[in-house]
Amino acid sequence: MISTKSITKAYGSRRALDDVSIFVPEGSVYGLVGPNGAGKTTLLGILAGLRHPDSGAVDIGAPRSRIAVLPDTPQFEPWLTAREVVDLARNLAAPDVPVDRVGEVLVEAGLEDSIDVRVGGFSRGMLQRLGLAATVIGEPQVLLLDEPSAALDPGGRREVLDLVTRLRGRSTVMFSSHILGDVQEVCDTVGILREGRLLFQGSLDELLVGRVGAVYRIRLRGTDEAVVQSLRDSPWVQLVEQVAASDLRVTADGREGAERNLVKVLADNDAAVISISPEGANLEDVFLELTS
Amino acid sequence: MSLWRLEWLRMMRTKRWVAIFGVFTFFGIIGPLSARYIGEIVERFGGGVQVTFPEPTPADGIMQYSANVQQLGLLVLVMIAAGALTIESRYEMAVFLRTRVMSTTRLLIPRYVVVAATGILAYVAGSLLAWYETAVLIGTPGTGAMAAGMLYGSVYLLFAVSVVAFFGSTLKNVLPTVILSLVVLVILPIVGLIPSLTDWLPSHLTGALDGLVGGAAIGDFLKAMFVTLAGTFALLYGTIGVLARREL
Structure with a gap:
């Protein structure tokens, strides 16, 4: 000790x-x-x-x-x-x-x-x-x-x-x-x-914890503009960024809304989903935030 | 591997002992030789000038040796001692030792003893060579005078190395340690020019070897020896105190 x-x-x-x-x-x-x-x-x-x-x-x-x-x-x-x-x-x-x-x-x-x-x-x-x-x-x-x-x-x-x-x-x-x-x-x-x-x-x-925003990374098979548009139209979504052709970064206004609706939007659009994952904060981000 | 073996290896593998023994034995050979043949040397290189020197005595042979080793021999010993006794001159090495050896006494003593012992052994070896050569070329110096002279000279070397240890712990850097140690060792004989102090100062011991061979009494150097021993202990005590309090 x-x-x-x-x-x-x-x-x-x-x-x-x-x-x-x-x-x-x-x-x-x-x-x-x-x-x-x-x-x-x-x-x-x-x-x-x-x-x-x-x-x-x-x-x-x-x-x-x-x-x-x-x-x-x-x-x-x-x-x-x-x-x-x-x-x-x-x-x-x-x-x-x-x-x-x-x-x-x-x-x-x-x-x-x-x-x-x-x-x-x-x-x-x-x-x-x-x-x-x-x-x-x-x-x-x-x-x-x-x-x-x-x-x-x-x-x-x-x-x-x-x-x-x-x-x-x-x-x-x-x-x-x-x-x-x-x-x-x-x-x-x-x-x-x-x-x-x-x-x-x-x-x-x-x-x-607490520094992790409600940000999700979604990988789709192929580009699906309809999915992007549906997400942008959703009231709980703040921002949809197309990181790559089939790679989306979705910022929600809260975890609860995202957790209840994200999968539903994807399913409604019949999207071919490879992966969905919450984007975590890493130590480097936090370090820079604290020491800057 | 103990701290004692570490210091032994430092002396052996860095060939520092060669430098110390080299300078003392060199003057052990050259000193009496130059005393014996000074007339011939001056005649050969003096461009025909005729100089008549008195017949050399055994004290002259020993004095030639003694004067040289008290300058160049001491300089070499101080430089080598500074290399070993500036324990904190390199931070990373000091961290290695200071975090594993809790007692600064334990850290200092092997370094001090190995350097001082090497210096004394070299001094004794040089003195014995000078003694032998003086006996062969000029005349035999008295055994008792030589033995007592070497003892006094060795005590002075203990003191000189303790001066280096003190400044090594205070200054943490080899070059300033060498310079300041030499300044102190050079100033002492100058202070010794004051008649009332002459017999008390450590520098008085530097003339003991040739002085005794030349007829001085053994007791003439006792006061200086006691002061020198007291000074040596005080300096080592101070060194240990400085090291114990110092931050890395």
Whole structure:
């Protein structure tokens, strides 16, 4: 469990965090999103114990030795091998973990071909994988990840997301990301920061519900002008857009009217319907709306 | 892999030990040689000028070595120490260590000890070479004087590395750490020109090796040694305090 109460942090006259209170349930995955300079790294630094808040309280339900942090561009001594880096992390964070686990973790991180190679020649993506391996070897109770997939190719990104998913329930994970799709995919809870203030905190459902308009996408087999006209004539329809020849986007004035009448209009026109689906709001839309 | 092995590998794999041992042993060889043959060297390169030098003494051989290592040897040691002791010069590496090592003492001590020990070993190796060569070419310096001189010189190196550690923790950057450390180590002998302070300052120990071989008493350097040890502990204590309070 992680919680902060009204924490504030200023660098000179600029407030990096302003009255931020977060709550991360134990074993959950918390996504921290916000534009550059929003205060994400400062918040993660405070949670890691690397920075001190000017005011407010931080409560992390784990000893400091069980908190692991992965910066966005991990770096290691270039003259160490990958195995030595992870073994150092093991020795410092969890000396009880058997040495054999070092190799296993490196294989899991996709570095099986570079285990005994010095890290000076590693690409940024390889360093990120190595950073993850060095982080999970300690079996942390709390894992703080700063942009963990930013430098990775799609395969590496997938592995990171899978790793975070696997950690759910075992570790409390907080990660910041600019890739909102990643946050939407793996996080139970989302916090949106802007200019040091927490604009929203809650589950994705809470964030997205209420922002979903009564908008429906309809795919027909072939073009059917009669259907389009009937929809436009319906009193509960606000707008009908023909996105493509056989692809309609219907905006209703409310869900109830659409749910009661949409299918009926299509049936009355004997339309060949391939699919009907409500158009959902996504995190990116909401993020832009909140932070703009 | 422990923090001690990490520092050992830093010294070995980056070949820093070669630089430290190289400079100290080089002057261990060259110092007595130049003291012995200074007349011949000046005659050969002086364009026919005849200069008569007094017969060199064992103290001259050791002094040639000592003067050089207290300048160039110290410069190399300070630069190498700064590379290891500016623990937070790279944020990402500092995050790796600071989030896994809760005690700043545990973080600092291996770095300090490995660098200081390498410097002292190199200094002793250079001193032994200078001793041997002086004995062969000029005359045998006293064993007790050499042993005590090396001890005093080693204490001074402990102090010099602790100066670097302190500025490394305060400034977080290698180059300013090197510059400020050298400024302090250069200013101390200048302050030592004040007669009432001479015997008390750490810089007094830099002249212990050749001074003792030249006939000074071992007790002449005791005051400076105690002040130097106290200064070393104070600087290390301060370094640990600065690191513990500092935010990344």
